[in-house]
Amino acid sequence: MKRGFLGVGIVIAILLLSGCQKDALDDSGKFPAENNAQNKYLLSDGVNFLETEEFFCGTVFCEDYLQYYDKASGISGVLCADPSCMHNSSECGAYIKHFASLSFYDGNLYRITSGTTLRERYLCKSDLTGMNRENIMPISYEDIIMVYQPQKYIVHQGKLFLLGRASAVDGMQTVFRVSLLSADLSGDGEFTVLHDENVPSGVSDTYRFVGGYVYLSLVTYENLDSRDITITRFDIENGTSEVIYQELDMAENPGKIWVTENHEIYLPGWKDNKAYLWKLENNEKVEIASWPADGSSGSDIPDVTDGVVVNISRRENIRWVEIRDFSGTLIYSGKLYPDVISGLDIDPNSCSYSLLGGDEEKLIIDLMYHGEMRSADYTVLLDLKDNMKATLLWGNEEERKLPWN
Numbered sequence: 061m062k063r064g065f066l067g068v069g070i071v072i073a074i075l076l077l078s079g080c081q082k083d084a085l086d087d088s089g090k091f092p093a094e095n096n097a098q099n100k101y102l103l104s105d106g107v108n109f110l111e112t113e114e115f116f117c118g119t120v121f122c123e124d125y126l127q128y129y130d131k132a133s134g135i136s137g138v139l140c141a142d143p144s145c146m147h148n149s150s151e152c153g154a155y156i157k158h159f160a161s162l163s164f165y166d167g168n169l170y171r172i173t174s175g176t177t178l179r180e181r182y183l184c185k186s187d188l189t190g191m192n193r194e195n196i197m198p199i200s201y202e203d204i205i206m207v208y209q210p211q212k213y214i215v216h217q218g219k220l221f222l223l224g225r226a227s228a229v230d231g232m233q234t235v236f237r238v239s240l241l242s243a244d245l246s247g248d249g250e251f252t253v254l255h256d257e258n259v260p261s262g263v264s265d266t267y268r269f270v271g272g273y274v275y276l277s278l279v280t281y282e283n284l285d286s287r288d289i290t291i292t293r294f295d296i297e298n299g300t301s302e303v304i305y306q307e308l309d310m311a312e313n314p315g316k317i318w319v320t321e322n323h324e325i326y327l328p329g330w331k332d333n334k335a336y337l338w339k340l341e342n343n344e345k346v347e348i349a350s351w352p353a354d355g356s357s358g359s360d361i362p363d364v365t366d367g368v369v370v371n372i373s374r375r376e377n378i379r380w381v382e383i384r385d386f387s388g389t390l391i392y393s394g395k396l397y398p399d400v401i402s403g404l405d406i407d408p409n410s411c412s413y414s415l416l417g418g419d420e421e422k423l424i425i426d427l428m429y430h431g432e433m434r435s436a437d438y439t440v441l442l443d444l445k446d447n448m449k450a451t452l453l454w455g456n457e458e459e460r461k462l463p464w465n
């Protein structure tokens with residue numbers, strides 16, 4: 061993996077891009093598609109990943125600085141264009157201190173930062189090189205962060221959305237408080253509560269952001285054999301919401317929804333050695349395709365991201381993958397890592413992984429390795445157009461210091 065400063069050409073292109081802030085609505089009264097959040101990289105809760113025309117950018121576990129990979133040159137490194145910076149303090153433009161919650165929006169990079177005191181939090185805007193950082197909105201620790209416990213912040217169509225999941229005790233029972241709040245990017249940090257609901261323990265939430273709407277899919281589990289799914293659509297402009305799909309006591313185990321630019325909703329699922337892809341229309345789920353998935357690896361529910369449906373499994377210590385398009389047609393079936401990954405000196409099959417997202421051209425995977433003597437975290441691109449050819453985008457390794465060393 062080559063390391064270096066961000067190329068000068070990219071810097072200039074970025075400075076040109078980071079011009080004026082667009083309004084939420086364009087001249088024709090529509091929400092411009094380029095102001096959508098990058099749903100295709102929202103599969104994982106923990107790791108942040110973004111894509112611009114020129115480069116990829118993201119976070120790594122145990123690393124306080126944003127990483128980038130320049131698509132044209134293959135150069136990667138810390139996302140900081142200051143040649144005099146050593147990237148070793150909070151002064152560095154790439155500094156994030158773990159809780160980044162990155163958004164790429166309207167040519168700028170948005171993230172959550174802390175202030176000089178322990179309980180200060182801000183929405184911070186910078187250009188794509190990390191330069192010109194500016195805290196543009198305070199986020200109240202007492203009124204917002206303590207109360208709603210945000211899991212993620214997403215910038216979409218001129219607003220900051222906060223996805224909250226707080227655990228609380230209701231009588232004798234632990235419940236989760238699931239919430240969705242929004243604030244205008246140009247505002248003073250005043251949040252509007254769009255959704256605020258206590259649900260029993262055993263809940264998974266999926267958010268997708270398309271044009272003037274936010275979609276929230278909430279799956280709640282009463283017990284192992286029973287789950288309810290409710291999909292609510294929030295109208296950003298007028299603040300209303302509508303339940304657009306609900307199924308109580310669903311037989312299959314549902315996964316995370318995908319919403320296309322045309323507001324078509326896809327839902328994956330799994331039951332009894334069979335994986336499903338449904339399309340949701342008029343409060344009905346229409347089966348698009350189903351296929352055998354034996355569930356031996358535990359990750360039986362397919363992941364759906366921009367145009368592809370992904371089933372990863374494990375047999376004989378090797379990870380396998382089946383990739384389908386939205387008609388259910390198989391487009392790849394084989395090893396997830398057919399070749400060695402240049403720059404990795406460990407077998408990727410021995411790593412745990414999380415699928416960050418992708419599209420019809422690529423999958424982005426985060427690989428984590430925890431050995432006796434070291435731990436490592438790598439972000440890898442798998443090329444769907446080139447037999448899953450792997451490119452290491454960036455990584456972080458730590459020697460494990462034993463107490464007697």
Ligand SMILES: [Zn+2]
Pocket residue numbers: 138140141142145146147148151152153154
């Ligand atoms: Zn730096």
